[in-house]
Amino acid sequence: MPRRVWLLAVPGFALAVAGLFHPHHLSYDTSYRWYALHVPGLLVFPLVGLALAELVHGRRDAVAWLIRLAAYVYATFYTALDVVSGIGAGWVTHELGPDVPRPRAVSLMFGIGTPLGEVGSAALIAAAALLVYDQLRRHRAWPVVLLVPGAVLVHIGHIFAPEGVAGMALIGLGTAGAAMRRS
Numbered sequence: 001m002p003r004r005v006w007l008l009a010v011p012g013f014a015l016a017v018a019g020l021f022h023p024h025h026l027s028y029d030t031s032y033r034w035y036a037l038h039v040p041g042l043l044v045f046p047l048v049g050l051a052l053a054e055l056v057h058g059r060r061d062a063v064a065w066l067i068r069l070a071a072y073v074y075a076t077f078y079t080a081l082d083v084v085s086g087i088g089a090g091w092v093t094h095e096l097g098p099d100v101p102r103p104r105a106v107s108l109m110f111g112i113g114t115p116l117g118e119v120g121s122a123a124l125i126a127a128a129a130l131l132v133y134d135q136l137r138r139h140r141a142w143p144v145v146l147l148v149p150g151a152v153l154v155h156i157g158h159i160f161a162p163e164g165v166a167g168m169a170l171i172g173l174g175t176a177g178a179a180m181r182r183s
Contacts, residue, residue, distance in 0.1 A: 005179045008054055011047035012150070012172025018044075019159030019168060027102070031094035038086025041159075045082055048168075049075030051175045052127045052147075055135065063134050070127035078120030085113030121155035128174075135178050143177020146170040 018037055023030035049071035056064035089109045093102060128147035135141040153167025 005176050008051040008179045009172045009176035011044050011051050012168045012175060014044050015041070015048065015159050016165045016168035016172060019161055019165040022159055024160055026089060026093055028093060028096070028098045031090050035087060035090030035094060038082050038090060041082050041086060042079060045078050046075035048171060052131060055131060055175065055178050063130060067127055067130045067134065070123045070130060073123035074120045074127060077116050077123065081113045081117030081120060084116065085110050089113070117158070121151070125151040125155060131178065135181070139181045141178040141181035143181065144174050146174035146177065150174055
């Protein structure tokens with residue numbers, strides 16, 4: 001299997017694995033793991049968008065630019081979610097200590113992060129749908145169809161198990177399959 005295929009699959013698979021360890025709720029007891037998972041996520045979430053954009057590398061047509069734009073919006077807004085609701089809220093909750101109930105300020109952080117993440121995940125769905133249209137039309141790259149349910153599952157479940165883990169795994173498979181078809 002060509003190295004490019006592996007490189008495009010790694011971000012989705014890495015986030016799927018991280019999702020297996022992602023706590024479903026933020027409390028003092030889960031806060032350090034919550035924070036610690038989101039710091040490397042800061043580097044990996046944008047790579048999902050880069051992998052999607054790489055599937056149209058070198059092209060200058062309108063569909064390719066729309067895919068790049070949607071992948072960029074996903075990468076930017078989902079990274080913002082990661083910073084605010086992952087790193088920020090996790091760190092603040094941990095630093096407050098075990099005897100302090102979660103303050104309203106942490107909930108307000110989720111009030112900022114959640115809508116940013118929703119914009120990002122909607123852009124991920126758009127990039128996936130555009131890629132399905134494009135790759136089936138150009139290359140008959142059937143594995144690309146995995147991107148849409150993967151993106152929808154990420155929209156529903158972030159990277160939480162089981163939905164988000166399955167979603168990111170499908171994104172890894174879909175990008176790898178489309179890349180293999182082009183190789």
